Amino acid sequence: MIVVGLTGSIGMGKSxxxxxxRRRGIxxxxxxxxxxxxxxxxxxxxxxxxxxxxxxxGSVDRVRLAATLNNDETRFRKLEAIIHPMVRAAEKRFLNDAHESGVAAAVLEVPLLFETGRDKQVDAVVVVSAASDVQRSRVLARPGMTPExxxxxxxxxxxxxxxxxRADFVVDTGxxxxxxEAAVDAILDSLKSKRAEAYARHWQSS
Incomplete structure (x- = not known):
């Protein structure tokens, strides 16, 4: 099973x-x-x-949390030390289930793939991108978003x-x-000849 890392900056169209x-059965x-x-x-x-x-x-208030973090890198790292292991455990369960189901490929959609070194744990990286003006226009249209x-x-x-x-494949959503759609089809076609190594090396349960 090929493990694909899907990433891209905010507003680029990852979702x-x-x-x-997903519509193609991946x-x-x-x-x-x-x-x-x-x-x-x-x-x-x-x-x-x-x-x-x-x-x-019983839930994290994201507004309060953001105010507490206040763009302080040390606080972000403290939060990530709590959350990232939990996310990785969920990713492992997902990939194990996908492998058992017999699919040829599975995708991990991870916004901070490169930032967290996760690109080394996948067989191929797909970066979703667009021109900076398109990106800013999309993001600034979101409720509560400001240029700052x-x-x-x-x-x-x-x-x-x-x-x-650094990507193996780039999808320009501009x-x-x-x-x-054509870019995604081309990626899937190319992946057919890709050697699957990441799952056994990094994710497979013993």
Missing amino acids: TIAEMF PVFDADAEVHRLYAGEATAAVEAAFPGTTQD KLDGLLARQTPDAEKRQ GSLADS
Whole structure:
């Protein structure tokens, strides 16, 4: 089974491309969705212990947490030390299930794939990208987003140009949906000749 890492900076269209993979029968693990799930229960106690006052009614209050983190890199690393092992455990369960189901490929959608060194744990990396003006227009249209918030998020992410350079495949979402669909089909066709090594090396349960 080929393990694909799907990544890209905020506003580049990762979710759209992930859904295209799903429609082609490729299972996709959404790391962001898993973090939301963890914040709603499993991670609550640990986050509250590390950052008092950031939870309410058994869940992490993301607004309070963001205010507490306040773009402090040390605090972000403290939070990541709590959350990342939980996400990785969920990813491993997902990949084990996918392998047992007999699929040829599975996708890990991880926004911080390069930043966390996870690109070394997959067989191929797909980077979703678009022009910076398209990206900013998309993100700033989101409720509650400001240029300052966006700049803070981008500062913690590997620059798009570097991601593109390090990718095995790039899907540019600045064009039409048909163009993106064609790019996904081309990637899947190319992966047929790719050697599967990452699952056995990094993920397979003993």
